[in-house]
Amino acid sequence: MATANLPTSHEHIRPWTPPTFWSIAWKALRRKPSRMLGLGILVFYVLMAVFGPMFYPANLPTNPANIYASPSWTHPLGTDFEGTDVLALIVTGSRYVLYSAGLAAFFTVGIGAILGLVSGYFRGWPEAIIMRIADFFLTVPGFPLLVVLSTVWNFGNPVSMGLVLGLTGWAALARAVRSQTLSLRERSFVEAARGLGLSRRQIVFGEVFPNTAPYVAMHFLLAITGSIYLEVGLFFLGVVPFSTNNWGVMLNLAFSQAGAMYSTRALPYLLSPLFCIMSLTFGIVLFLGAVDEVLNPRLRSV
Amino acid sequence: MIEVRKLEKVYPPVVGGLLSHNEVRALRGVSLSISDGGALSIIGESGCGKTTFGRILAGLESYSGGDIAMDGVALNSLPNNERQPYFRRIQLIHQDPYTALNPSHTILHAMAVPLRIQAKLQKKNDDWILNRSKELLAMVGLDPVGTLYKYPHALSGGQRQRVVIARALTVDPKILVADEAVSMIDVSMRLSILNLLSDLRVRLRIGIVFITHDVAAARYIAKDGELCVLYRGEVVEYGQTDEIIVRPVHPYTQAMLSAMPVLRGLEEAGPDRYIPLEGMDDFEGQGSGCLFAPRCRHATARCQEQHPDLVPWDDRLSSSSHHHACFYPIPRNVVARPINRENAL
Amino acid sequence: MGADLKVIGNADQDAQVECQIRDLTVIFTTDSGDFPALNHVNLDIIKNKITAIVGESGSGKSTLGLAILNGVAFPGKVTEGSVEFAEHGNVLKLRGKALRHFRGPVVGTVFQASQNAMNPLARVGKQILDLGRSHHYKDPRKLLHEAENLARRMAMDPSRVLTAYPHQLSGGMRQRMGIIMALVLKPKVLLLDEPTTALDLLTQSAVLEIIRSIHRERHLTTILITHDMGVVAEVSDYIVVMYAGRVVEQGSTHDTLRDPRHPYTRAILRAIPRLTGDLNRARPLEGSPPDLTQIPATGCVFRSRCSYRAPQCDLVAPLLESVDTGHFVACHQEGLIRD
Numbered sequence: 004m005a006t007a008n009l010p011t012s013h014e015h016i017r018p019w020t021p022p023t024f025w026s027i028a029w030k031a032l033r034r035k036p037s038r039m040l041g042l043g044i045l046v047f048y049v050l051m052a053v054f055g056p057m058f059y060p061a062n063l064p065t066n067p068a069n070i071y072a073s074p075s076w077t078h079p080l081g082t083d084f085e086g087t088d089v090l091a092l093i094v095t096g097s098r099y100v101l102y103s104a105g106l107a108a109f110f111t112v113g114i115g116a117i118l119g120l121v122s123g124y125f126r127g128w129p130e131a132i133i134m135r136i137a138d139f140f141l142t143v144p145g146f147p148l149l150v151v152l153s154t155v156w157n158f159g160n161p162v163s164m165g166l167v168l169g170l171t172g173w174a175a176l177a178r179a180v181r182s183q184t185l186s187l188r189e190r191s192f193v194e195a196a197r198g199l200g201l202s203r204r205q206i207v208f209g210e211v212f213p214n215t216a217p218y219v220a221m222h223f224l225l226a227i228t229g230s231i232y233l234e235v236g237l238f239f240l241g242v243v244p245f246s247t248n249n250w251g252v253m254l255n256l257a258f259s260q261a262g263a264m265y266s267t268r269a270l271p272y273l274l275s276p277l278f279c280i281m282s283l284t285f286g287i288v289l290f291l292g293a294v295d296e297v298l299n300p301r302l303r304s305v
Numbered sequence: 306m307i308e309v310r311k312l313e314k315v316y317p318p319v320v321g322g323l324l325s326h327n328e329v330r331a332l333r334g335v336s337l338s339i340s341d342g343g344a345l346s347i348i349g350e351s352g353c354g355k356t357t358f359g360r361i362l363a364g365l366e367s368y369s370g371g372d373i374a375m376d377g378v379a380l381n382s383l384p385n386n387e388r389q390p391y392f393r394r395i396q397l398i399h400q401d402p403y404t405a406l407n408p409s410h411t412i413l414h415a416m417a418v419p420l421r422i423q424a425k426l427q428k429k430n431d432d433w434i435l436n437r438s439k440e441l442l443a444m445v446g447l448d449p450v451g452t453l454y455k456y457p458h459a460l461s462g463g464q465r466q467r468v469v470i471a472r473a474l475t476v477d478p479k480i481l482v483a484d485e486a487v488s489m490i491d492v493s494m495r496l497s498i499l500n501l502l503s504d505l506r507v508r509l510r511i512g513i514v515f516i517t518h519d520v521a522a523a524r525y526i527a528k529d530g531e532l533c534v535l536y537r538g539e540v541v542e543y544g545q546t547d548e549i550i551v552r553p554v555h556p557y558t559q560a561m562l563s564a565m566p567v568l569r570g571l572e573e574a575g576p577d578r579y580i581p582l583e584g585m586d587d588f589e590g591q592g593s594g595c596l597f598a599p600r601c602r603h604a605t606a607r608c609q610e611q612h613p614d615l616v617p618w619d620d621r622l623s624s625s626s627h628h629h630a631c632f633y634p635i636p637r638n639v640v641a642r643p644i645n646r647e648n649a650l
Numbered sequence: 651m652g653a654d655l656k657v658i659g660n661a662d663q664d665a666q667v668e669c670q671i672r673d674l675t676v677i678f679t680t681d682s683g684d685f686p687a688l689n690h691v692n693l694d695i696i697k698n699k700i701t702a703i704v705g706e707s708g709s710g711k712s713t714l715g716l717a718i719l720n721g722v723a724f725p726g727k728v729t730e731g732s733v734e735f736a737e738h739g740n741v742l743k744l745r746g747k748a749l750r751h752f753r754g755p756v757v758g759t760v761f762q763a764s765q766n767a768m769n770p771l772a773r774v775g776k777q778i779l780d781l782g783r784s785h786h787y788k789d790p791r792k793l794l795h796e797a798e799n800l801a802r803r804m805a806m807d808p809s810r811v812l813t814a815y816p817h818q819l820s821g822g823m824r825q826r827m828g829i830i831m832a833l834v835l836k837p838k839v840l841l842l843d844e845p846t847t848a849l850d851l852l853t854q855s856a857v858l859e860i861i862r863s864i865h866r867e868r869h870l871t872t873i874l875i876t877h878d879m880g881v882v883a884e885v886s887d888y889i890v891v892m893y894a895g896r897v898v899e900q901g902s903t904h905d906t907l908r909d910p911r912h913p914y915t916r917a918i919l920r921a922i923p924r925l926t927g928d929l930n931r932a933r934p935l936e937g938s939p940p941d942l943t944q945i946p947a948t949g950c951v952f953r954s955r956c957s958y959r960a961p962q963c964d965l966v967a968p969l970l971e972s973v974d975t976g977h978f979v980a981c982h983q984e985g986l987i988r989d
């Protein structure tokens with residue numbers, strides 16, 4: 004085909020640059036103040052987890068003379084059964100919680116999205132096998148499974164904790180992504196991509212995946228909160244050995260050592276990690292709408 | 306030049322479930338050819354195999370029998386992986402411009418991905434990709450700069466279909482297969498898309514296979530092209546477009562043409578126009594006879610038993626290319642004619 | 651605006667009006683503002699005739715159909731106007747039970763894409779019985795009998811189609827089933843939104859033939875919504891051309907097609923390729939179909955695509971005015987539009 008004699012009507016190029024990802028994201032955030040609040044909460048906790056522990060010694064000082072102190076200037080959230088500052092426990096404990104929950108969400112989403120895409124796009128035996136395994140994880144209740152697993156395998160450090168939560172938690176996402184992929188692969192743009200000579204990898208990850216991205220990203224955020232509940236639950240039950248301090252350990256000790264059920268003096272100690280978990284969840288929920296809008300071009304008002 | 310010889314397609318039976326069906330013979334030995342820059346229209350009611358034919362041509366569907374030859378190369382003689390480059394030069398334009406573009410990507414992305422493959426083959430750089438995208442969008446009548454960074458949802462149906470055509474042009478196709486390409490586009494925009502397709506045919510010598518049930522649109526794309534009437538996977542009439550419109554001899558072609566609405570006040574119906582109601586759902590009736598016999602008002606006992614083959618129609622008025630598959634071919638005047646008025650539109 | 655146009659006459663002197671629409675305005679509230687999907691629509695629907703409402707997508711046809719049923723739902727809202735049915739008064743005032751008695755028994759409706767809207771899990775005959783029950787229909791056997799008659803009338807085998815699940819029927823059969831379901835309650839008005847859009851031409855012509863003959867046999871008043879001029883020309887007696895939420899031309903189908911007076915109607919007729927005659931006569935219409943978010947509040951809605959545009963078209967919206975007996979056009983330049 005001759006390209007020489009084509010019209011060149013595009014010479015009057017208007018200076019116009021497409022909006023960047025960041026400008027779209029900023030706009031989506033600004034549209035609702037609640038989204039800004041959500042982002043603020045998230046940033047606050049991430050900063051706390053990353054930098055907070057630097058301000059405290061590796062072993063927090065105990066003070067048997069000052070146990071269950073009420074909130075004061077020196078101990079804004081009071082002290083625990085050993086007289087350790089609760090704020091310090093919260094801050095140093097946040098790293099484990101967020102790190103392992105982030106890893107868990109990462110594994111959940113990574114495994115779930117890839118397996119969902121592969122089984123939905125290629126069908127056939129990969130689909131049969133993957134979905135059979137997914138059904139297994141979906142029917143076996145997750146928390147009891149983790150409890151059982153924890154007896155045979157020590158996943159006390161954040162990486163193994165994240166890995167275990169990811170390996171047991173991907174099934175729901177894989178199913179959802181698969182069913183979206185099943186309908187997407189019938190759209191003519193997928194067929195057009197095949198006709199134009201795109202490779203399978205390009206079609207699955209370049210064409211199909213972006214359409215599931217808003218869902219996957221939201222699942223990522225929700226998987227973070229889900230993982231926090233699970234790991235805190237495990238520590239609370241005490242089935243995972245306490246190798247480091249974290250919010251789950253605090254809750255466990257608040258009950259077992261401080262008898263928070265029976266006395267009010269340990270109330271700040273009990274409520275602090277609870278409040279952190281709740282407010283983090285709240286921040287994530289507020290933030291979700293912005294993620295959907297950023298990744299879903301149809302929701303953007305240009 | 307593309308030749309299709311005795312193309313067969315059988316969809317295997319599906320058992321169980323809501324969608325179970327018997328084996329479907331979608332194409333039963335279709336032979337056709339399309340020259341470079343030529344135009345072939347395929348008409349027929351839904352389910353007659355038009356889409357199947359188009360998808361096989363574009364390499365998106367396998368075939369069960371017959372052969373396709375491109376510029377003399379029989380594709381059956383090639384191993385599978387060597388066929389793809391041939392099929393890539395036949396691009397399908399889908400019916401629905403709303404699902405033919407990926408909603409997650411900008412138009413630039415839609416153009417750049419296939420262009421990048423071309424750029425690699427032709428050792429071109431990124432600037433070439435951008436410039437070529439703009440060039441192709443301009444060629445299909447879009448404002449390149451205003452369109453490139455938009456998402457499909459911001460474009461109208463007509464604009465999307467233009468983008469789809471521009472995207473198909475990225476691989477320098479020999480043939481565009483337009484499967485009902487204007488049926489989902491607003492009436493006021495259809496004509497300009499048809500103009501675009503016939504323009505590409507003339508300017509770039511791209512052959513057009515125009516799949517439709519709107520014969521008037523087929524005529525508008527190429528009066529000089531060929532028209533092929535499919536019935537249940539079989540060619541029942543074939544010839545020059547205008548000749549078939551004016552003097553159809555197969556009863557099924559006549560039914561199709563009768564079904565074209567008449568613009569009363571501007572046109573009058575052809576004297577032989579006939580709209581059958583009986584048997585409109587009667588698609589079964591295998592047997593060995595004419596496939597159209599259960600619905601044909603001219604059927605005789607012979608039609609029930611023997612199968613009519615595609616033969617040339619020879620009377621003094623017809624051209625040599627006119628073929629039909631009917632035992633009793635009679636030209637009938639079924640299409641509407643314009644009423645002569647002094648202040649006609 | 652259109653408010654001063656109170657009486658719309660028609661060519662047929664003794665024709666009765668079944669439904670009178672005055673100043674009907676429907677506003678859609680969206681994130682990016684409020685848009686009138688219908689803007690002061692005035693319209694008479696003549697009894698025992700087929701009136702076709704035609705326009706491109708987004709012209710407000712379906713919204714008009716819903717408004718006639720008092721069925722405009724959020725984010726749409728009727729902000730002005732009335733829909734008066736002979737014997738039923740202003741439909742927009744009906745609520746609850748009165749409204750239920752109106753939709754179905756008085757106006758039978760086939761909605762756009764309704765062939766895909768049937769319950770996939772119930773047999774067609776059962777769905778007809780359910781329909782009767784929801785309208786407190788006393789005699790189910792009579793209802794089925796009626797459905798069987800209609801099915802036969804539409805060239806279908808009643809014992810087969812009534813016992814089938816929807817997916818076992820072809821698109822054309824489902825569309826005819828939709829018409830049957832609209833007719834079993836014996837309404838006097840039949841409202842069809844794009845009844846043939848998803849069908850191929852052969853089935854379309856058969857369905858149109860059926861609509862035409864059922865209309866005649868049952869003395870119905872039929873309102874047919876479509877984007878296809880061919881369909882209009884085939885079956886309708888009267889035509890209403892809509893553009894961007896306004897009626898731009900209306901009149902008898904024969905006169906309007908023979909002598910269209912609005913630039914849009916003329917352009918759209920010219921943009922339809924024909925089977926015979928000179929191909930070079932066909933001209934594409936410039937510009938894009940109306941996008942309500944872009945329609946300016948003042949002036950003529952069609953002006954961005956109009957070749958007769960004059961300065962006053964930018965300032966004042968033209969009113970629907972009579973140009974002939976029973977032929978109305980909304981255009982400032984109407985007088986100039988002659989060949």
Ligand SMILES: Nc1ncnc2c1ncn2[C@@H]1O[C@H](COP(=O)(O)OP(=O)(O)OP(=O)(O)O)[C@@H](O)[C@H]1O
Pocket residue numbers: 678679680687705706707708709710711712713714724725726762877941942
């Ligand atoms: N739920 C809704 N929310 C916002 N806008 C709407 C909604 N429904 C309809 N509209 C707008 O109202 C206008 C008229 O819509 P309507 O459905 O009546 O069009 P139509 O003429 O029937 O088109 P089509 O041929 O596509 O059926 C359009 O611009 C449409 O975008």
Ligand SMILES: Nc1ncnc2c1ncn2[C@@H]1O[C@H](COP(=O)(O)OP(=O)(O)O)[C@@H](O)[C@H]1O
Pocket residue numbers: 316317329330331349350351352353354355356357358
């Ligand atoms: N993937 C498929 N599996 C089974 N049957 C199919 C498939 N695609 C099409 N068919 C059948 O093949 C026949 C021809 O279909 P198609 O080519 O889509 O017709 P058209 O485009 O003319 O409407 C129909 O009977 C249809 O039901």
Ligand code: SF4
Pocket residue numbers: 555556557595596597598599601602603604605608613630631632633
């Ligand atoms: S061969 Fe017989 S049945 Fe077939 S189309 Fe001709 S007349 Fe009709």
Ligand code: SF4
Pocket residue numbers: 912913914950951952953954956957958959960963968980981982983984
């Ligand atoms: S009023 Fe003006 S712009 Fe509108 S249709 Fe008439 S001439 Fe065209």
Ligand SMILES: [Mg+2]
Pocket residue numbers: 352355356
């Ligand atoms: Mg098709």
Ligand SMILES: [Mg+2]
Pocket residue numbers: 711712713762843
């Ligand atoms: Mg509509």
